[in-house]
Amino acid sequence: MMNPGIRPGALARSVCAAVSAVALGAALAAGIAAGPAAAAEGKTYKIYLSNNFVGNDWRQQMIRIAELAAKKAPLAGRVDLKVENVETTVQAQINSLNNIIRAKPDAILIDAGSDTALNPTIEKACAAGIVVVSFDQVVTAPCAYALESDWDRIPALMAEWMAKELGGKGKVFIDRGLAGAPISARLQEGYEKVLKNHPGIEVIGYYNGEYALGPEQAGVASLLAAHPEVDGILTQGYGSGAIKALQDAGRKVVPVTAFSYNVTGVTCAETEGAKCILGSNPGYLGAEAIKLAVDVLDGKKPADRHVLVYADFLATDEFKSELYPDAKVQKIALGTNAWKDRPPGLTLPISPDWMEVTAEEAAGN
């Protein structure tokens, strides 16, 4: 799954959340989260993280990094973190939140199953004086902060990169993601909006990658049969499935945009002639939410309830964006920001700029 924090639509929702030993262990570890480094300055805040889904790599990485952030500098000693993973139903998350509100924490962080259905409960929390930070899948309740990746910047910058790779001229395929998922439409529109400024680039085919390797490879393969002359592929998923489809069809590997999974980074680095750029919905979003909550509790409130997170891009070569001159693009380097011996589903980059996370910590092994 691309952008795995987001479970698009009913299909994913119906997937029964498997009980994960990793998540159980991680949640239990939350109980002993308060590290030895006692707070010399500032107060220790009691913070709950309510997460409605653990059935994919992204959510597990998110929980791991959040727990790490509570133990490591700079937040060590400032946060007493408890993680509440709940079943995927709205009712389960509402009931869990009501229990959390009764425990009177300083802040609640929510990766929500619905952008609206928790609002009455969240308003209850706000009324009780609790700071509420929704992140990843954010909510519309005006009293809650909404912390997420900049979903405009990600597709725009990657489409800009593609146009530059193709010298403003060529034929491309676009991944439509998952039918009916709002994020899919947003990414597709984001790609197309930028490509429109390059009249030499023609979109000759669409497929539904569904944020999984199989559908991506099958979708690209069937398009290749009809349009062998493709010059670039803009995926919303792994990208490595598209590269595999090109290789299987005996075609030269064309530039690919994708999301930053470890497997993608490794494939792009190792494949002869591959050109890739990877956008990221970072796995440290939960840690960012903790930091935001601590800042708000310390009195440092952001100007707006919407707070955007700008994770670095990864690419096979240096790239300087003209649309987003501030955007950082890391060059993929095996052993530094992508690892052959780490799980394929690991989301890159693993560290926010304010905390050091090792590959081992991110992968949880």
Add this chain to the structure above:
Amino acid sequence: MTLAARSEPVAADVRPRAARDWTALVVDRAPFLVACAMLLILLGIYSTLQRDVFTLEELNLDTTASLTLLLAATGQTIVLVRGGIDLSIGGMISLGTVIAGTQFGEDPANAALWAVIILAIGVGAGVANGLLISVLRLQPFLVTLATWSILGGTALVILPSDGGSIPSGWTWFGNTGFGGLSTSVWILAALVLFWLWFRATRLGIAIRATGSNERSAYLSGVSLTAVNCATYGLSGLFSALAALYLVTQTGTGSPTVGNGYILNTVAAAVIGGVSLFGGRGGLASTIVGAFILTIIGNLVFVLSISSYWQPIASGVILLAAVLASSLAEKSARRGGM
């Protein structure tokens, strides 16, 4: 509708309300009594870990947490007592919230009108289930699986993802209270009153008799078609009510929200002692079952263990309930009942 041309013999099949034999009564009620004991034990444990458990505040909180499930489970209980099962509950709840979210608007009169329409759709879909089951002689499981899919699909067509809005008056009603008791407790009280009346009506008796022994009920003159239409119609009605209450909690339409309730309604009923094979159990069982599920959730929270232990604990309790029920039936048979 004529339920029974000759009503008298039906009563012979009703469970031993008037049984003089005490042991027979206890055996028949064993699953329910076991469930009550489990609820008390869980409450006992919970009260050592959480302050103020035996207070109105706790009653209000737990009833609010349980009421959507309880409303839907009331319909499921009627169907189970009839000896059937209703999976379409999931689709109807989703559809109900979606219609509410998209149509209620801000005008209270308009919202009230659409609430009635939602209830009518619930009854209509339920009666359709009953007709398909009776007239075409199809399995309830398969018929309601199909209607679940149709209703749930319709919900997705109307609203592809969570959205719409519920008027603030509506959500206020669901979250306020009167005389120290939350709205949810008052609704639960009304539900209990309904049940006390309903189970003694001719329809209530006919449903139980049909679930106990369809053939003898039929021979006694009960119209199976009428019973099925009424049973599933009521289930549809209660699913619609569940949807109308759920939106007071979520304030939104959710096209897939109902799916989580299907098996939980069955679990709540069975944990409380309702038999999957018809004829035995009632709303008291289901209320106890639903509260057991809610208290398990609370316990998992105060124990600070992963919430994923909740379904595991629920499953163990469910097994215990089924075991108690099966032991009771065996000893009843041995007792020569």
